[in-house]
Amino acid sequence: LAKTTQPISMDSYEGQEVNITCSHNNIATNDYITWYQQFPSQGPRFIIQGYKTKVTNEVASLFIPADRKSSTLSLPRVSLSDTAVYYCLVGTNSGYSTLTFGKGTMLLVSP
Amino acid sequence: GAVVSQHPSRVICKSGTSVKIECRSLDFQATTMFWYRQFPKKSLMLMATSNEGSKATYEQGVEKDKFLINHASLTLSTLTVTSAHPEDSSFYICSAPKSTGMTEAFFGQGTRLTVV
Numbered sequence: 001l002a003k004t005t006q007p008i009s010m011d012s013y014e015g016q017e018v019n020i021t022c023s024h025n026n027i028a029t030n031d032y033i034t035w036y037q038q039f040p041s042q043g044p045r046f047i048i049q050g051y052k053t054k055v056t057n058e059v060a061s062l063f064i065p066a067d068r069k070s071s072t073l074s075l076p077r078v079s080l081s082d083t084a085v086y087y088c089l090v091g092t093n094s095g096y097s098t099l100t101f102g103k104g105t106m107l108l109v110s111p
Numbered sequence: 112g113a114v115v116s117q118h119p120s121r122v123i124c125k126s127g128t129s130v131k132i133e134c135r136s137l138d139f140q141a142t143t144m145f146w147y148r149q150f151p152k153k154s155l156m157l158m159a160t161s162n163e164g165s166k167a168t169y170e171q172g173v174e175k176d177k178f179l180i181n182h183a184s185l186t187l188s189t190l191t192v193t194s195a196h197p198e199d200s201s202f203y204i205c206s207a208p209k210s211t212g213m214t215e216a217f218f219g220q221g222t223r224l225t226v227v
Contacts, residue, residue, distance in 0.1 A: 042221060
Protein backbone atom coordinates (compact mmCIF):
# COMPACT_ATOMS: atom_id res chain seq x y z
CA LEU A 1 0.00 0.00 0.00
CA ALA A 2 1.29 3.43 -0.88
CA LYS A 3 2.23 5.52 2.13
CA THR A 4 0.84 9.01 2.46
CA THR A 5 2.26 12.12 4.09
CA GLN A 6 0.16 15.08 5.15
CA PRO A 7 0.72 18.13 7.33
CA ILE A 8 -0.13 17.36 10.93
CA SER A 9 -2.24 20.46 11.34
CA MET A 10 -3.52 23.55 9.56
CA ASP A 11 -5.25 26.70 10.73
CA SER A 12 -7.72 28.79 8.80
CA TYR A 13 -10.46 31.36 9.22
CA GLU A 14 -14.07 31.22 8.24
CA GLY A 15 -14.70 32.02 4.60
CA GLN A 16 -11.22 31.14 3.42
CA GLU A 17 -10.28 28.45 0.96
CA VAL A 18 -8.22 25.66 2.47
CA ASN A 19 -5.89 23.43 0.51
CA ILE A 20 -4.50 20.30 2.12
CA THR A 21 -1.78 18.52 0.21
CA CYS A 22 -0.97 14.85 0.50
CA SER A 23 2.18 13.19 -0.81
CA HIS A 24 2.02 9.62 -2.10
CA ASN A 25 5.25 9.06 -4.00
CA ASN A 26 4.80 5.31 -4.31
CA ILE A 27 1.28 5.35 -5.71
CA ALA A 28 0.56 2.40 -7.98
CA THR A 29 -1.05 2.50 -11.39
CA ASN A 30 -4.32 1.06 -10.11
CA ASP A 31 -4.51 3.20 -6.99
CA TYR A 32 -7.20 5.78 -6.36
CA ILE A 33 -6.87 8.71 -3.98
CA THR A 34 -9.60 9.08 -1.39
CA TRP A 35 -10.16 11.69 1.29
CA TYR A 36 -12.12 11.25 4.48
CA GLN A 37 -13.23 13.69 7.17
CA GLN A 38 -13.53 12.77 10.83
CA PHE A 39 -15.12 14.75 13.64
CA PRO A 40 -14.29 13.91 17.28
CA SER A 41 -15.97 10.75 18.52
CA GLN A 42 -17.45 9.95 15.12
CA GLY A 43 -16.55 7.57 12.34
CA PRO A 44 -14.85 8.98 9.23
CA ARG A 45 -16.98 10.28 6.40
CA PHE A 46 -16.11 9.98 2.71
CA ILE A 47 -15.44 13.34 1.07
CA ILE A 48 -14.09 12.76 -2.40
CA GLN A 49 -12.19 10.31 -4.56
CA GLY A 50 -10.17 10.69 -7.73
CA TYR A 51 -7.71 9.03 -10.04
CA LYS A 52 -6.23 11.88 -12.05
CA THR A 53 -6.67 15.58 -12.96
CA LYS A 54 -9.54 17.22 -11.11
CA VAL A 55 -12.66 15.99 -9.37
CA THR A 56 -15.28 18.25 -7.86
CA ASN A 57 -18.37 17.55 -5.82
CA GLU A 58 -20.68 19.60 -3.66
CA VAL A 59 -18.26 19.84 -0.76
CA ALA A 60 -14.73 19.78 -2.15
CA SER A 61 -12.38 19.58 -5.09
CA LEU A 62 -9.50 17.21 -5.55
CA PHE A 63 -6.54 18.16 -7.68
CA ILE A 64 -4.18 15.47 -8.89
CA PRO A 65 -1.13 16.33 -11.02
CA ALA A 66 -0.09 14.24 -13.97
CA ASP A 67 2.54 12.26 -12.04
CA ARG A 68 -0.06 11.46 -9.31
CA LYS A 69 2.60 11.58 -6.62
CA SER A 70 0.59 14.10 -4.67
CA SER A 71 -2.93 15.40 -4.40
CA THR A 72 -4.60 18.48 -2.97
CA LEU A 73 -7.94 18.59 -1.25
CA SER A 74 -9.52 22.01 -1.65
CA LEU A 75 -12.29 23.15 0.67
CA PRO A 76 -13.93 26.38 -0.54
CA ARG A 77 -15.05 28.97 1.99
CA VAL A 78 -14.62 26.91 5.13
CA SER A 79 -16.85 27.34 8.15
CA LEU A 80 -16.37 26.50 11.81
CA SER A 81 -18.06 23.16 11.20
CA ASP A 82 -15.25 22.13 8.87
CA THR A 83 -12.94 21.81 11.87
CA ALA A 84 -12.02 18.14 11.73
CA VAL A 85 -9.27 15.69 10.87
CA TYR A 86 -8.82 15.02 7.17
CA TYR A 87 -7.28 11.78 5.98
CA CYS A 88 -5.77 11.06 2.58
CA LEU A 89 -5.78 7.41 1.58
CA VAL A 90 -4.42 5.61 -1.45
CA GLY A 91 -5.64 2.21 -2.58
CA THR A 92 -6.81 0.13 -5.47
CA ASN A 93 -10.43 -0.20 -6.50
CA SER A 94 -9.86 -3.53 -8.17
CA GLY A 95 -10.10 -6.72 -6.19
CA TYR A 96 -10.26 -6.36 -2.45
CA SER A 97 -9.05 -3.26 -0.69
CA THR A 98 -8.50 -2.38 2.93
CA LEU A 99 -8.20 1.22 4.04
CA THR A 100 -5.01 2.18 5.82
CA PHE A 101 -5.24 5.49 7.60
CA GLY A 102 -2.22 7.73 8.06
CA LYS A 103 -1.95 10.43 10.69
CA GLY A 104 -4.29 12.86 8.98
CA THR A 105 -4.40 16.66 9.06
CA MET A 106 -6.14 18.43 11.89
CA LEU A 107 -7.84 21.49 10.40
CA LEU A 108 -8.86 24.19 12.84
CA VAL A 109 -11.18 26.88 11.52
CA SER A 110 -11.46 29.99 13.64
CA PRO A 111 -14.00 32.84 13.52
CA GLY B 112 -27.92 6.63 0.92
CA ALA B 113 -26.26 3.59 2.39
CA VAL B 114 -25.64 3.72 6.10
CA VAL B 115 -23.63 1.66 8.50
CA SER B 116 -25.06 1.64 12.00
CA GLN B 117 -22.99 0.77 15.02
CA HIS B 118 -24.33 -0.03 18.47
CA PRO B 119 -23.86 0.86 21.26
CA SER B 120 -22.31 4.29 20.88
CA ARG B 121 -20.96 4.20 24.42
CA VAL B 122 -20.44 1.40 26.89
CA ILE B 123 -18.85 1.16 30.30
CA CYS B 124 -18.01 -2.25 31.64
CA LYS B 125 -16.14 -3.78 34.53
CA SER B 126 -12.78 -5.45 34.14
CA GLY B 127 -13.11 -9.11 33.28
CA THR B 128 -16.45 -8.83 31.54
CA SER B 129 -17.13 -9.10 27.82
CA VAL B 130 -18.68 -6.49 25.59
CA LYS B 131 -20.33 -6.99 22.22
CA ILE B 132 -20.42 -4.26 19.58
CA GLU B 133 -22.71 -4.58 16.59
CA CYS B 134 -22.19 -3.19 13.11
CA ARG B 135 -25.05 -3.28 10.64
CA SER B 136 -25.29 -2.27 7.03
CA LEU B 137 -28.79 -0.79 6.79
CA ASP B 138 -29.70 -0.83 3.12
CA PHE B 139 -27.00 -2.80 1.41
CA GLN B 140 -25.26 -6.10 1.81
CA ALA B 141 -21.74 -6.17 3.10
CA THR B 142 -19.87 -9.40 2.58
CA THR B 143 -16.92 -7.74 4.21
CA MET B 144 -16.65 -5.30 7.06
CA PHE B 145 -13.66 -3.82 8.80
CA TRP B 146 -13.02 -3.12 12.45
CA TYR B 147 -10.78 -0.29 13.58
CA ARG B 148 -9.53 0.95 16.88
CA GLN B 149 -8.65 4.55 17.61
CA PHE B 150 -6.90 5.99 20.63
CA PRO B 151 -7.28 9.67 21.57
CA LYS B 152 -5.70 12.02 19.05
CA LYS B 153 -4.42 9.08 17.04
CA SER B 154 -5.35 7.67 13.68
CA LEU B 155 -7.52 4.66 13.01
CA MET B 156 -5.78 1.34 13.29
CA LEU B 157 -7.19 -1.59 11.35
CA MET B 158 -7.80 -4.51 13.67
CA ALA B 159 -9.43 -7.09 11.47
CA THR B 160 -11.38 -7.84 8.35
CA SER B 161 -14.71 -9.51 8.93
CA ASN B 162 -15.86 -11.90 6.20
CA GLU B 163 -19.43 -13.16 5.96
CA GLY B 164 -19.60 -16.88 6.48
CA SER B 165 -15.92 -17.35 7.19
CA LYS B 166 -13.26 -16.54 9.74
CA ALA B 167 -12.08 -13.02 10.23
CA THR B 168 -8.62 -11.95 9.19
CA TYR B 169 -6.72 -10.24 11.96
CA GLU B 170 -3.93 -7.72 11.61
CA GLN B 171 -0.56 -8.49 13.10
CA GLY B 172 -0.51 -7.96 16.83
CA VAL B 173 -4.28 -8.20 17.31
CA GLU B 174 -5.30 -11.10 19.54
CA LYS B 175 -8.06 -13.05 17.84
CA ASP B 176 -9.11 -14.71 21.10
CA LYS B 177 -9.39 -11.31 22.71
CA PHE B 178 -11.36 -9.65 19.95
CA LEU B 179 -13.90 -12.13 18.65
CA ILE B 180 -15.48 -11.25 15.34
CA ASN B 181 -18.57 -12.87 13.92
CA HIS B 182 -20.09 -12.04 10.54
CA ALA B 183 -23.11 -14.32 10.46
CA SER B 184 -25.17 -12.44 7.90
CA LEU B 185 -24.70 -10.09 4.99
CA THR B 186 -25.75 -7.13 7.10
CA LEU B 187 -24.31 -7.79 10.54
CA SER B 188 -20.84 -8.10 11.98
CA THR B 189 -20.12 -8.19 15.69
CA LEU B 190 -16.98 -7.52 17.66
CA THR B 191 -16.78 -8.99 21.15
CA VAL B 192 -14.09 -7.74 23.47
CA THR B 193 -13.58 -10.64 25.85
CA SER B 194 -12.33 -10.36 29.41
CA ALA B 195 -11.96 -6.63 29.00
CA HIS B 196 -9.24 -4.72 30.80
CA PRO B 197 -8.72 -0.97 31.20
CA GLU B 198 -6.15 -0.99 28.38
CA ASP B 199 -8.91 -2.12 26.02
CA SER B 200 -10.64 1.20 26.56
CA SER B 201 -10.74 2.87 23.19
CA PHE B 202 -12.94 4.05 20.33
CA TYR B 203 -13.95 1.16 18.07
CA ILE B 204 -15.22 1.83 14.56
CA CYS B 205 -16.57 -0.47 11.90
CA SER B 206 -16.86 0.12 8.19
CA ALA B 207 -18.15 -1.52 5.05
CA PRO B 208 -16.95 -0.79 1.54
CA LYS B 209 -19.45 0.68 -0.87
CA SER B 210 -18.95 -2.42 -2.98
CA THR B 211 -16.32 -5.07 -3.14
CA GLY B 212 -13.01 -3.56 -4.07
CA MET B 213 -14.02 0.06 -3.65
CA THR B 214 -11.94 2.33 -1.47
CA GLU B 215 -15.05 4.36 -0.73
CA ALA B 216 -16.42 3.03 2.51
CA PHE B 217 -19.19 3.79 4.94
CA PHE B 218 -18.27 4.02 8.59
CA GLY B 219 -20.29 3.43 11.70
CA GLN B 220 -20.68 6.08 14.36
CA GLY B 221 -18.12 4.39 16.55
CA THR B 222 -18.32 2.87 20.03
CA ARG B 223 -16.58 4.44 22.99
CA LEU B 224 -15.59 1.58 25.31
CA THR B 225 -14.51 2.36 28.84
CA VAL B 226 -13.36 -0.49 31.04
CA VAL B 227 -13.29 0.30 34.74
